[in-house]
Amino acid sequence: MLARLLKKPFVRAYATNNQLFLSKDVSKDIPTHELFQKLGFTKQPSSGLVHWLPLGLRILRNVENIIHTEMRRVDAEEVALSSLSAAALWKTTGRWDNRELFKLQDAKGADYCLAPTCEEEITDIVKAHVGSYKDLPLIMYQVARKYRDEKRPRAGLLRGREFLMKDAYSFDVSETHALVTYDKVYGAYKAIFRTLKIPFAIAEADTGDIGGSLSHEWHYVHHSGEDSLFTCSSCGSTSNIEKTLALPEVDSVPVDTAEVRYFLNESKDTLVALYYPVGRTLVPLFLKEEIPDLNTKSTLTDEETLAKFMEGEEIIGKSIIRVMDARLHDRTILPDFPVPFQRGSFTTLTGLPLVEAREGEVCYKCEEGRLERQKAIEVGHTFFLGTRYSAPLNATFTNEFGKPELMSMGCYGIGVSRIIAAIAEVTRDMEGFVWPATIAPFQVTIIEGPGKNYQQTVAMMDGVAQSLKEGGITVNRDFRPLERFGLGKKIRDSNLIGVPLVVIAGKALPRLEIEVRGKRWEQKETYLWQELRARKQEAWQWEVSEVKGREKHIVHVDGFVEVVQALLKDM
Ligand SMILES: [Zn+2]
Incomplete structure (x- = not known):
C-alpha cells in the first residue's frame, strides 16, 4: 500500500500541503501562481524560473501532445535546436542589440545568447539543406525551452526568464505560397485552441520587432490580462491596441x-x-x-x-x-x-x-460599429515574415528557371507554459483549478466511499479503473485512509486540483456516483451525454440530479466508461 501511495504524485503533493486544506474556499484569495506552487504543480526556485513537478508536468505534456498532433496534421517537421546560439547570426539580422536577449560568453570570450526564438538558426539550417524550389514548402517546428532576460519577471508562468514555447517556421517559394502556408498553420492554431476548449480571441496585430506584414495574436480574454483588444460591434473585427484604427x-x-x-x-x-x-x-x-x-x-x-x-x-x-x-x-x-x-x-x-483607440469610438474599417475594449492574455502569435530573415541571411533556392530567389517565410509561436498559466487564470474559481478535460492532470478521480465491503469495492474499482485507462482516460486513485481523510475532503481535494470528474464507489454499488467539476465552455443544444442518456437511461439505471449547484450522475457500472467518455467530451 505504501509503495502504491508513493507512486502517486497527487497524494505526495497533498501530504506536504495539508495546511492549505483547512478551509473549503481557501483558494479564492491566493494568486494563481501561488496556487500552482501550493498544490505542488510547480516550484519557483527564484523569480522568473519554474520547476515543473509531476502534477504540473502532466498538464504540460497534455498541451504539448495537442500541439504535436495539429502541427503534424499540417505536415510540420519536428526539430530540436540547441538553446545556445552564436552571436554572428543575430548580428547579421540586427537583433543582437535587443536588451532582453539573454547573453553570455564562453571561456574564450565568444558571444552567445540563450535563444528566445530561432528564426536565425533555422533559416541558416534550411538555407544549407534546401537547393531547389522542389524542396519547398517546408514547415519546421519544435517545443523547447526559450529564454529572455526579463528585467521584471512577472508572477510565475506568465512572464518568466525561461519558458516553454512551440515555435514553428515556414519556408516557401513566393509570398503567395507563403500566405497559403500561413493560412494552413492558422488553421492548425484554431484546431489547437478548439481542443483546449476555452473561448479564445484572434486579433490582428502589429508586426513589431520580428518584422513582416501580416500577423495575428491569439488571446484569452480576461480582466487580469496585460493586453488590450478592441472588437467592433458591427463588422466583428478584433485587433490589438497597436493596430486598432x-x-x-x-x-x-x-x-x-x-x-x-x-x-x-x-x-x-x-x-x-x-x-x-x-x-x-x-x-x-x-x-x-x-x-x-x-x-x-x-x-x-x-x-x-x-x-x-x-x-x-x-x-x-x-x-x-x-x-x-x-x-x-x-x-x-x-x-x-x-x-x-x-x-x-x-x-x-x-x-x-x-x-x-478608446472604448466607444467608431471602427475605422466599417465606419459603423462601436469599439469595445477588453483585457486579454496573449498566448500565441503568428507572423508572415516575407524576406525579413531570408534576405539578410541570404536564404535562397533555385527557381524553375535555374535562378536563385529568396525564400518567403512565416513564424508561429505558442507559449506553452504561458497558455497553462492563462487557462488557470481564466478558469479557476473559489474551489481551485478547473482544467479542460483535454489537459487536466487526471480526468477522473476514483474514491472508494464508505460501503459494505471496502476491500471488495477496491477490487471492483481496480477493474473499472483499468477499463477507463483502456478507454483513453487518465485516472487518479485516492487511497488515503477514509478515517483520516473523509469523503468530503477527498472530493474537495480532487476539485481543488481541477480534475473534471469525481467518481464515488460505495453505497450505491453496482451503481457509481459521478460528480461533475469540469465546465462546459461551449453552449450546445444537447451535449453528448444527453444524447447517450436518451438511449440508455433505463438500461444503465442512469439518474441525473443537481446537488448544491453541482451536477451529479448515478449510473450502473456497465455503462460507466461510456458515460464518463461522453461527459468529458464536452469539458
Ligand atoms: Zn467595424
Missing part, C-alpha cells in the same frame, strides 16, 4: 486644442507634422499606409527633426505634409508652424486616425 465617437464634441509631433520620411526631404488631440497617445505607425516611407522609429526630438529638415540652404525640393487627426475640426487651435514655408508648398491630410 478608430474614428471619433458619434456625436462627440470636436477637440479644440491640438498637440503636434514632427517626423521625417526616410529620405529626409519630407517633413510630416501630426496634429492630434491634447492628452491622447499618438501612434505614428497608423500612417504607414498613407505615408509608407515615414520613419516612425525616429528617436529625435521635435527640435532635432526640424533642424534636420532645415539642413542645407534651399527648402526647394522639400515638402511638408500636415496630417490632422479625425477628432480635430477646422477651427481647432493648432500650435504655430515653426518652419518658414510658402502657401501651397504643403499638403494637408484630414480625418485620419492618429491616436490610440
Whole structure:
C-alpha cells in the first residue's frame, strides 16, 4: 500500500500541503501562481524560473501532445535546436542589440545568447539543406525551452526568464505560397485552441520587432490580462491596441486644442507634422499606409527633426505634409508652424486616425460599429515574415528557371507554459483549478466511499479503473485512509486540483456516483451525454440530479466508461 501511495504524485503533493486544506474556499484569495506552487504543480526556485513537478508536468505534456498532433496534421517537421546560439547570426539580422536577449560568453570570450526564438538558426539550417524550389514548402517546428532576460519577471508562468514555447517556421517559394502556408498553420492554431476548449480571441496585430506584414495574436480574454483588444460591434473585427484604427465617437464634441509631433520620411526631404488631440497617445505607425516611407522609429526630438529638415540652404525640393487627426475640426487651435514655408508648398491630410483607440469610438474599417475594449492574455502569435530573415541571411533556392530567389517565410509561436498559466487564470474559481478535460492532470478521480465491503469495492474499482485507462482516460486513485481523510475532503481535494470528474464507489454499488467539476465552455443544444442518456437511461439505471449547484450522475457500472467518455467530451 505504501509503495502504491508513493507512486502517486497527487497524494505526495497533498501530504506536504495539508495546511492549505483547512478551509473549503481557501483558494479564492491566493494568486494563481501561488496556487500552482501550493498544490505542488510547480516550484519557483527564484523569480522568473519554474520547476515543473509531476502534477504540473502532466498538464504540460497534455498541451504539448495537442500541439504535436495539429502541427503534424499540417505536415510540420519536428526539430530540436540547441538553446545556445552564436552571436554572428543575430548580428547579421540586427537583433543582437535587443536588451532582453539573454547573453553570455564562453571561456574564450565568444558571444552567445540563450535563444528566445530561432528564426536565425533555422533559416541558416534550411538555407544549407534546401537547393531547389522542389524542396519547398517546408514547415519546421519544435517545443523547447526559450529564454529572455526579463528585467521584471512577472508572477510565475506568465512572464518568466525561461519558458516553454512551440515555435514553428515556414519556408516557401513566393509570398503567395507563403500566405497559403500561413493560412494552413492558422488553421492548425484554431484546431489547437478548439481542443483546449476555452473561448479564445484572434486579433490582428502589429508586426513589431520580428518584422513582416501580416500577423495575428491569439488571446484569452480576461480582466487580469496585460493586453488590450478592441472588437467592433458591427463588422466583428478584433485587433490589438497597436493596430486598432478608430474614428471619433458619434456625436462627440470636436477637440479644440491640438498637440503636434514632427517626423521625417526616410529620405529626409519630407517633413510630416501630426496634429492630434491634447492628452491622447499618438501612434505614428497608423500612417504607414498613407505615408509608407515615414520613419516612425525616429528617436529625435521635435527640435532635432526640424533642424534636420532645415539642413542645407534651399527648402526647394522639400515638402511638408500636415496630417490632422479625425477628432480635430477646422477651427481647432493648432500650435504655430515653426518652419518658414510658402502657401501651397504643403499638403494637408484630414480625418485620419492618429491616436490610440478608446472604448466607444467608431471602427475605422466599417465606419459603423462601436469599439469595445477588453483585457486579454496573449498566448500565441503568428507572423508572415516575407524576406525579413531570408534576405539578410541570404536564404535562397533555385527557381524553375535555374535562378536563385529568396525564400518567403512565416513564424508561429505558442507559449506553452504561458497558455497553462492563462487557462488557470481564466478558469479557476473559489474551489481551485478547473482544467479542460483535454489537459487536466487526471480526468477522473476514483474514491472508494464508505460501503459494505471496502476491500471488495477496491477490487471492483481496480477493474473499472483499468477499463477507463483502456478507454483513453487518465485516472487518479485516492487511497488515503477514509478515517483520516473523509469523503468530503477527498472530493474537495480532487476539485481543488481541477480534475473534471469525481467518481464515488460505495453505497450505491453496482451503481457509481459521478460528480461533475469540469465546465462546459461551449453552449450546445444537447451535449453528448444527453444524447447517450436518451438511449440508455433505463438500461444503465442512469439518474441525473443537481446537488448544491453541482451536477451529479448515478449510473450502473456497465455503462460507466461510456458515460464518463461522453461527459468529458464536452469539458
Ligand atoms: Zn467595424
